[in-house]
Amino acid sequence: MSPYEQYIALLTLMRKEIRRYTRIWSQTLLPSAITMSLYFLIFGGLIGSRIGEMGGVSYMEFVVPGLIMMAIVTNSYANVVASFFGAKFNNSIEELLVSPTPNHIILLGFVSGGVSRGMLVAVIVTLVASLFVDLNIHSYAVVVAVVALTSVLFSLCGLINAVFANTFDDINIVPTFVLTPLTYLGGVFYSLELLPEFWATVSQANPLVYVVNAFRFGVLGVSDVSVGFAFGMIGAFTVVAYWYAAHLLRTGTRLRT
Amino acid sequence: MPHALEIRGLQKVYANGFQALKGIDLEVAQGDFFALLGPNGAGKSTTIGVICSLINKTAGTVRVKGVDIDEDFPGAKRHLGVVPQEFNFNVFETVEDILIHQAGYYGIPLKTALERIDTYLTKLGLSEKRKTRARMLSGGMKRRLMIARALIHEPSVLILDEPTAGVDIEMRRSMYEFLREINEAGTTIILTTHYLEEAESLCRNIAIINHGEIVTNTSIKNLLRELHRETFILDAREPLPETIQVPGFEVSRVDEFCLEAQIEQGQDLAELMSRLHESGISIISMRNRENRLEQMFVSLLEQAS
Incomplete structure (x- = not known):
């Protein structure tokens, strides 16, 4: 395919993906706004007011970046895993597989759907958060870079999950048993400084630690880990996820017999 | 070529x-x-x-x-x-969207895709279903939609x-x-x-x-051409006799108005008609008992196994 034809194929996939989640906005966009409002109200407002400061800022300010990032992670992941598995389930993925669309365009198309949903939800949740706390962004460049990299990373993870999933139950296992625990243990609600040394060290293996802390640095200017190192880790995870997803598409794993 | x-x-x-x-x-x-x-x-x-x-x-x-x-x-x-x-295809998408997406996957610009969609939906009798979700189509319409989709990149x-x-x-x-x-x-x-x-x-x-x-x-x-023998069903105008003899042909009575004739390769169907006529049997219609290709198909599969 010529670069122009690839561009059309990519636009087609992006349009399709964005229309899919905006058509069912009450299932894809609204729940995050409601859930995060409750988090802000309960953890930030009710409980947070009794906790006091954490990491040098009010508890409410401390949890906001983590909660926004949690929404981005779950939405970018959920979008791609549901869309790709749905296409596998009703065999419409064959429309793409029989076409000359290159694998990197298929990947970019699905990932762009996840990234756009992640970013849209980030905007919605940030607007909701601004009702509870005054947000003064420390570094817009860091915020945008972390949001973009994170949504790409978890969109890719969603696609990998969808490739291996055989049933709709399989696309819920990873978010429920892996993603949610890692998010909660990734320092959304607490500073790693509160952990005993052993558990603080174990937490370094959790990719969500880097995502949450890099974003918190972008918003508040505070972080439990070095921001440069955090970017390096997120970037490394993204490269590995991209390589593996591309490998799965190239070999046709679980897509071609 | x-x-x-x-x-x-x-x-x-x-x-x-x-x-x-x-x-x-x-x-x-x-x-x-x-x-x-x-x-x-x-x-x-x-x-x-x-x-x-x-x-x-x-x-x-x-x-x-x-x-x-x-x-x-x-x-x-x-x-x-x-x-x-x-x-x-995704049954929740409309006919038009399914075709637009498929065209896009082949790098076809939207304007060209829409022109082709007009052409193929008209030819396949699906124009009125353009904005209908695929799940609302009948089985035959779904099949025609798949033909239109396969042709969208010509x-x-x-x-x-x-x-x-x-x-x-x-x-x-x-x-x-x-x-x-x-x-x-x-x-x-x-x-x-x-x-x-x-x-x-x-x-x-x-x-x-x-x-x-x-x-x-x-x-x-x-x-x-390799088929050596065919069976024809012949319908008679008048009731048939209990026994039918036609020299040179294998003919049997099926019921009062119907008989069956085996025609070997090289035999003349006109000759059979002529001899039946001479015997006082007037034929008003005739058909092949089995699909000829089916006979050949079964015979080839039997040989192969």
């Missing part, structure tokens, strides 16, 4: 060890209307799956209009349009896997007309079907596949 499709030594062994294709060779000329016949599980859909990249082959080569799928799969895919046996080779399964007779006939029309316009058509009369009336050449091997590959005319 390269063949529309050229397959050499194609083998497929599934993960469970089942050998679906045992080294088949097949050539389909450009512009041909070609039938690939075989019983269930013979390897037809596996062959099509390999050609259109939904199944990974174990060995062999496949060329579409001279383009080797191992060397330039995207290039080969451009020439191919595929209508699979099972519905494989391929030179169209492969149809059981395209008329579950389609009523009237719809089937209009589909035949449409397929003849695009074949006459230059599109090579490769068809798998269970309706053998469909292959006989539409196709010029045929390959019969069984247990993953090509049993025969010839023209339909040649194949039918």
Whole structure:
């Protein structure tokens, strides 16, 4: 395919993906706004007011970046895993597989759907958060870079999950048993400084630690880990996820017999 | 001029060890209307799956209009349009969206795609369903939608896997007309079907596949020429006698107004009519008892096994 034809194929996939989640906005966009409002109200407002400061800022300010990032992670992941598995389930993925669309365009198309949903939800949740706390962004460049990299990373993870999933139950296992625990243990609600040394060290293996802390640095200017190192880790995870997803598409794993 | 499709030594062994294709060779000329016949599980859909990249082959080569799928799969895919046996579109999308997306995957700009959608939906009688979600379509409409989708990038080779399964007779006939029309316009058509009369009336050449091997590959005319014996049902104007003797022909009484005659290769049907007339039996209608191709098909499969 010529670069122009690839561009059309990519636009087609992006349009399709964005229309899919905006058509069912009450299932894809609204729940995050409601859930995060409750988090802000309960953890930030009710409980947070009794906790006091954490990491040098009010508890409410401390949890906001983590909660926004949690929404981005779950939405970018959920979008791609549901869309790709749905296409596998009703065999419409064959429309793409029989076409000359290159694998990197298929990947970019699905990932762009996840990234756009992640970013849209980030905007919605940030607007909701601004009702509870005054947000003064420390570094817009860091915020945008972390949001973009994170949504790409978890969109890719969603696609990998969808490739291996055989049933709709399989696309819920990873978010429920892996993603949610890692998010909660990734320092959304607490500073790693509160952990005993052993558990603080174990937490370094959790990719969500880097995502949450890099974003918190972008918003508040505070972080439990070095921001440069955090970017390096997120970037490394993204490269590995991209390589593996591309490998799965190239070999046709679980897509071609 | 390269063949529309050229397959050499194609083998497929599934993960469970089942050998679906045992080294088949097949050539389909450009512009041909070609039938690939075989019983269930013979390897037809596996062959099509390999050609259109939904199944990974174990060995062999496949060329579409001279383009080797191992060397330039995207290039080969451009020439191919595929209508699979099972519905494989998102039923929650509209007819128009399904076609726009498929055109996009081939790099076709939206403006061109919309023009082609107009053309194919009109030709296939789906214009009024343009904005309808696919799940609301009847089975026949869904099948026509898949044909429109396969043609949206105007391929030179169209492969149809059981395209008329579950389609009523009237719809089937209009589909035949449409397929003849695009074949006459230059599109090579490769068809798998269970309706053998469909292959006989539409196709010029045929390959019969069984247990993953090509049993025969010839023209339909040649194949039918090999048929040595045919059975005809004859309807008489008057009640027939209890016993019927026609010298030189094997004739038997079926009921009061109906008889059955076996015609060997080389025998003259006019002579049979003439002798029946001489015996006072007037024939008002006649039909072939079995589909001729079906007889040949069964006989070839029996020989192969």
